[in-house]
Amino acid sequence: KQEVTQIPAALSVPEGENLVLNCSFTDSAIYNLQWFRQDPGKGLTSLLLIQSSQREQTSGRLNASLDKSSGRSTLYIAASQPGDSATYLCAGDTGANSKLTFGKGITLSVRP
């Protein structure tokens, strides 16, 4: 059974810092990977999708990469801002079906 680990569970950084959020899968045969953001009491917002033929995706200050050999993904946030404070979840599927398996998320706090 696929399990997804996101460590640490919480992170606090000063504004302006560049940071990396990590995600690892027990089954490295990840086909598609998606990073989400969740604000308190809200639903999930899709940030980046890395499809099977890709290794990374960029959107603004965000960059996500996937190392399929190790089953690890990173989300890089450049020049963090207080508005980036939220919980970030990664999720992947193995391509055999549409089922995403989610990590429990990393709660990020960016201090002004």
Add this chain to the structure above:
Amino acid sequence: DAGVIQSPRHEVTEMGQEVTLRCKPISGHDYLFWYRQTMMRGLELLIYFNNNVPIDDSGMPEDRFSAKMPNASFSTLKIQPSEPRDSAVYFCASSLFGGGNEQFFGPGTRLTVL
């Protein structure tokens, strides 16, 4: 597009009562997913549909849970009878195609069973 719509946003009920959660996916999306989120277990997939047909319900916790999708624009998740351990946030999501496509989430229904 209004995005994925869920109702109600909050539901408080007593143990033993029937609960029905509703979802309207994004128009044109072929896949619909129901998830449950708790602090203990995180986000778990309960069931998903493709073109209104249930494809995988292996995540449905027990027979008290059932889901239907009578047409492409509406789905329900029913719990009967409800129990306190069903208290969670239930999310509906949809995607244009299956694997490899972005899933778009609704705002969720926060269910509290007393």
